Amino acid sequence: MKFYGKGIPGADPEKLTGRLIVVEGLDGSGRSTQISLLVDWLEDNGHATATTGLNRSNLVSNEIRTAKEGHKMSKKTFTLFYATDFMDQLEHIILPSLRAGATVLADRYIYTPIARGLVRGLDREWLEKLYAVAVIPDLIFYLNVDSYISIERNLEQRSELDYWESGMDMGLANDISDSFTLYQQRMGNEFENMADRYGFITINGNRSIAQVNGNMRKRINKAFAIETNRLRKVMRRSG
Amino acid sequence: MMENTEITGRLIVVEGLDGSGKSTQIELLRKWFLSNNIKVAFTEWNSSELVKRAMRRGKKKRLFTPTTFSLLHATDFADRYERQMLPYLKAGYIVLADRYKYTALARDCGRGCDSEWVENLYDFAIKPHIALFFRIPLDTAITRVMDGRNVIKFYEAGMDMGFSENEVESFRIFQGKVSEEYEKIVEKYALKVIDGTRPIKEQQETVRKIVEKSIDLKKYRYRGTERVVK
Numbered sequence: 083m084k085f086y087g088k089g090i091p092g093a094d095p096e097k098l099t100g101r102l103i104v105v106e107g108l109d110g111s112g113r114s115t116q117i118s119l120l121v122d123w124l125e126d127n128g129h130a131t132a133t134t135g136l137n138r139s140n141l142v143s144n145e146i147r148t149a150k151e152g153h154k155m156s157k158k159t160f161t162l163f164y165a166t167d168f169m170d171q172l173e174h175i176i177l178p179s180l181r182a183g184a185t186v187l188a189d190r191y192i193y194t195p196i197a198r199g200l201v202r203g204l205d206r207e208w209l210e211k212l213y214a215v216a217v218i219p220d221l222i223f224y225l226n227v228d229s230y231i232s233i234e235r236n237l238e239q240r241s242e243l244d245y246w247e248s249g250m251d252m253g254l255a256n257d258i259s260d261s262f263t264l265y266q267q268r269m270g271n272e273f274e275n276m277a278d279r280y281g282f283i284t285i286n287g288n289r290s291i292a293q294v295n296g297n298m299r300k301r302i303n304k305a306f307a308i309e310t311n312r313l314r315k316v317m318r319r320s321g
Numbered sequence: 322m323m324e325n326t327e328i329t330g331r332l333i334v335v336e337g338l339d340g341s342g343k344s345t346q347i348e349l350l351r352k353w354f355l356s357n358n359i360k361v362a363f364t365e366w367n368s369s370e371l372v373k374r375a376m377r378r379g380k381k382k383r384l385f386t387p388t389t390f391s392l393l394h395a396t397d398f399a400d401r402y403e404r405q406m407l408p409y410l411k412a413g414y415i416v417l418a419d420r421y422k423y424t425a426l427a428r429d430c431g432r433g434c435d436s437e438w439v440e441n442l443y444d445f446a447i448k449p450h451i452a453l454f455f456r457i458p459l460d461t462a463i464t465r466v467m468d469g470r471n472v473i474k475f476y477e478a479g480m481d482m483g484f485s486e487n488e489v490e491s492f493r494i495f496q497g498k499v500s501e502e503y504e505k506i507v508e509k510y511a512l513k514v515i516d517g518t519r520p521i522k523e524q525q526e527t528v529r530k531i532v533e534k535s536i537d538l539k540k541y542r543y544r545g546t547e548r549v550v551k
Contacts, residue, residue, distance in 0.1 A: 145375040
C-alpha cells in the first residue's frame, strides 16, 4: 500500500498487507448500514475485518463531543481537533489491522474532513497536506443520495437534525432544515469535485439497501475475489 | 507563514529549551510594559481550555504518538491563536507568547515528524515581529530542570520515543535532538539569540533594548480609558 504523502513516521507501507475499503457519503446516505452488511458478508467468506469511523478515537472523541456541545470552536481548531482523532485511529486501528492482513472498513475517511474544511473556506492545499499522512485506500465508495432522502433518514433515525451536520456554524440560513439542505448540497458538491481526484466509485444511494449492497459487493468481489468459486457453488446448492 | 502587515499590534515570542530562562524574561518584559501603561496580552504554550482534558488524559494514559501529540498541540495553538492572540493583535496590543510555532517544529521534528508537514499545520500563524531564542548549553538546561525536582514527566523526557529506559538519560537525548532542531530554526527564521547563561538582569536589559529598537512603544499606550490595575 502507499501513503498520499510521506506517511506516518516509522510506518513501513510494504508491511501493510490488508485492504482498506472506505465508504463516504453525506449524513443519512446509509453508510453504516452498508458497512455492517459488508462486514457480515466478508466474515462469512472468511475474511477478518476491522471497522473505523470519524470521532471514535480513544484519545479525543469524548473531548470533541464536549467541545461541539459548546459550539465555540473556530473552523481551524475544529479541523485540527478532528485530524487528531483521525490520526489516533489511523495509528491504533487502521495501520495495525492492515499490518495483520485484515480488511478495514472505514465509515468515512479523510474526504469528509477535507470537504468540511473546504465548505468552510479553508485552503485545499493546507487540508490535503494535513491529511497526506493517510494511507491510500484500495476502494473508495461514495454513496450519492438526494438531500430529501438524507433529511428523511436523519429525522427518522435521531428525530432531529445535528447542529454541525447542518452547518449551523456557517450562518447559511435562519432555520436548521434550510441550513441542513444548503450545507449538504455544498458538501455534495465538494464530494463530486473530489470524485475524480481521488478515484471515488460513485454508487446511487437512493436505491434500496439490498441493491446498494449488491452493487458494492460486486465491486469488491471484482477487486479482491472475495467469494471463491467453491463457496459460491456451495451457497447455490444450499440456497 | 502569514504576513503580518495588516496587524496593528505587535507579536513578541520567546523560545528556548526547558530551563533556558525564557519565561522569567518574558514576565519581566510584561511587568515593564504594564508599568509603562502599554497594552499587553500574554499567552503560553499548551494552555487552552479546549484541549486541556484530552491532553491530560493522553499524557496520563500514554496514548500519544508523535503525530497525534503534534496535532493536539496544533489544536491548542489554533484555539489560543484565534482567541488570545489575533483579537489582541487586531486591537493594537503587544502580545507576548511564551513559545510559538517554533516549539512545535523543534519538538515534533525531534520526535521524527516531517518538518514540511509540521510547517503546514502552523502556516496560518503570523510571523512574529520579534522572536527571541534563549540559548544555553544542553548541560546547563538539564541541570536547571533537574534542580529541585527528582521526576521528569514521561513525554517531557521523550520516554515515548524509547531512546533510553532511564528517564534522565532519555531527557538528555531528547533535549539534544530538540536543541539541534532549534539551531536549524534559529538560522532559517533568523531568531534573535540571547545568551541565556548571562545574569537575568543583564539579559532583560538586552531584551528591552531589542524591543525599544524595533517597536515604537508610545503607539501602544492606553488611550482614553484608564487601565484597571489588577
